[in-house]
Amino acid sequence: MLDIIILAAGDGKRMKSSRPKVLQPVGGRPMLDHLLDAVEGLQPDRSQVVIGAGAEMVRQALAGRAVEFVTQEQRLGTGHAAMQALPKIDPQSRVLILPGDMPLIRTETLQHLLASEADLAVLSFIADDPDGYGRVVRAADGAVSAIVEHKDASREQRAIHEVNSGVMCARAGAWSDWLNRVGADNAQGEYYLTDCIGIATAAGQRVAAVVADDPEQLRGANDREQLAELEQVHQARSRRSIMAQGATLADPSSVHICGSVQCGRDVWIGPGVMLAGNITLGDDVSIGPGCVLTDCDLAAGTRLEPYCVLDGVRTIGACTIGPFARLRPGTELSSGVKIGNFVEIKNARFAPGAKASHLTYVGDAEIGERANLGAGTITCNYDGANKHRTRIGADAFVGSNTALVAPVTIGEGATIGAGSVVTHAAPKGQLTLSRARQKTVEGWQRPRKRDSNV
Numbered sequence: 001m002l003d004i005i006i007l008a009a010g011d012g013k014r015m016k017s018s019r020p021k022v023l024q025p026v027g028g029r030p031m032l033d034h035l036l037d038a039v040e041g042l043q044p045d046r047s048q049v050v051i052g053a054g055a056e057m058v059r060q061a062l063a064g065r066a067v068e069f070v071t072q073e074q075r076l077g078t079g080h081a082a083m084q085a086l087p088k089i090d091p092q093s094r095v096l097i098l099p100g101d102m103p104l105i106r107t108e109t110l111q112h113l114l115a116s117e118a119d120l121a122v123l124s125f126i127a128d129d130p131d132g133y134g135r136v137v138r139a140a141d142g143a144v145s146a147i148v149e150h151k152d153a154s155r156e157q158r159a160i161h162e163v164n165s166g167v168m169c170a171r172a173g174a175w176s177d178w179l180n181r182v183g184a185d186n187a188q189g190e191y192y193l194t195d196c197i198g199i200a201t202a203a204g205q206r207v208a209a210v211v212a213d214d215p216e217q218l219r220g221a222n223d224r225e226q227l228a229e230l231e232q233v234h235q236a237r238s239r240r241s242i243m244a245q246g247a248t249l250a251d252p253s254s255v256h257i258c259g260s261v262q263c264g265r266d267v268w269i270g271p272g273v274m275l276a277g278n279i280t281l282g283d284d285v286s287i288g289p290g291c292v293l294t295d296c297d298l299a300a301g302t303r304l305e306p307y308c309v310l311d312g313v314r315t316i317g318a319c320t321i322g323p324f325a326r327l328r329p330g331t332e333l334s335s336g337v338k339i340g341n342f343v344e345i346k347n348a349r350f351a352p353g354a355k356a357s358h359l360t361y362v363g364d365a366e367i368g369e370r371a372n373l374g375a376g377t378i379t380c381n382y383d384g385a386n387k388h389r390t391r392i393g394a395d396a397f398v399g400s401n402t403a404l405v406a407p408v409t410i411g412e413g414a415t416i417g418a419g420s421v422v423t424h425a426a427p428k429g430q431l432t433l434s435r436a437r438q439k440t441v442e443g444w445q446r447p448r449k450r451d452s453n454v
């Protein structure tokens with residue numbers, strides 16, 4: 001039997017935030033969410049999350065996850081928090097306890113700890129900067145004798161670089177025994193989970209500190225600075241993952257990834273690109289500098305020129321977008337489509353070869369094959385109350401500065417004269433225009449300035 005207890009009740013005062021610490025995001029997802037991914041890999045029999053500060057927010061953030069919640073009414077320390085979850089657990093079951101603020105840990109590292117046969121196994125690591133962590137104190141023979149919290153440590157103890165990651169494993173019955181003996185006579189007046197180490201060693205039980213070889217995974221975040229450090233590690237991991245899939249990053253450290261990215265071979269990603277949500281990039285996709293993509297699925301060969309913002313976009317063939325295009329949810333572009341600068345598209349489909357090269361808004365529309373929308377074409381899709389569709393047939397040509405007042409249909413091969421306001425269907429194959437005729441007033445003279453002396 002394997003039980004999990006995740007300690008997530010703390011307020012995270014050092015974050016100076018209105019949301020509980022464990023919900024602070026790393027890579028766009030709450031820290032706790034990352035931790036649960038690692039824990040799920042162990043296939044535990046039960047996972048309990050101890051909540052307190054912002055309990056409702058934590059419950060909501062974990063909706064749909066296979067976890068049980070236990071409330072710690074008062075935040076009396078990590079030992080007290082762990083005790084709240086023990087009553088439900090069979091005394092013989094092994095219990096892995098984890099702090100909720102360590103999002104980078106991997107399943108294999110936890111498995112490594114679980115392989116220990118000690119009565120109490122603690123995952124430790126060597127920290128370059130051990131400030132704030134509990135120090136692992138070892139006797140002359142190397143055996144672990146205690147964990148001393150930073151605030152309670154002597155000067156000699158503070159010089160120790162081996163620190164407690166906060167992850168520990170023992171049988172439930174043993175945890176209950178030790179925790180019942182933990183007091184709160186320390187610098188923070190809290191019931192420390194870490195006191196169990198000293199209690200167990202004093203009782204002659206086997207205590208092992210398993211030193212992790214990759215300390216980066218075990219870092220916790222108590223304040224914004226540490227959170228930023230975790231983000232850096234996470235970003236580096238995400239970038240390595242897409243490089244391994246076949247992407248070239250022109251300037252890796254400038255690419256920011258918040259979500260999951262699947263990418264093909266020979267993808268090129270320029271400097272300053274941000275990828276969020278679920279992103280799929282086909283072979284040879286090229287993303288120019290400064291682009292921001294959220295939830296996009298781009299077909300092989302799609303090319304984004306610099307500074308495009310795409311959200312909920314699907315390309316189903318190689319096409320060219322930008323620079324400076326804004327494509328919103330429901331945009332679907334086929335092969336050979338060209339979307340140029342200062343074009344906004346929302347909920348619209350472009351058939352193969354269709355073009356909108358400059359200064360255009362297309363919303364709630366179907367654009368036929370090879371249709372060409374001139375500069376300044378606007379679909380007037382909203383009447384102030386409802387949205388209406390615009391349908392443009394194959395090979396249509398819409399002249400510049402045309403307002404298409406939806407619902408409206410432009411027939412196949414139709415031509416719309418520049419500057420038109422189109423309110424009725426334009427028949428196929430013909431020229432339709434709606435604008436005042438040009439005239440010249442003969443003999444007209446410009447007004448002149450009055451003589452100021454008069």
Ligand code: UD1
Nearest residue numbers: 007008009010075076077078081099100133134164166220
């Ligand atoms: C803790 C450890 C420290 C270790 C470090 C690793 C203790 C006493 N100290 O310190 O040895 O090096 O983690 O990152 O265990 N929590 C509750 N209820 C409480 C108090 C805390 O649920 O009453 C939760 C917090 O939400 C957090 C976790 O326990 O997720 C750890 O608490 P935190 O305050 O971050 O402990 P640290 O000071 O970092």
Ligand code: CA
Nearest residue numbers: 101220221222
């Ligand atoms: Ca912490």
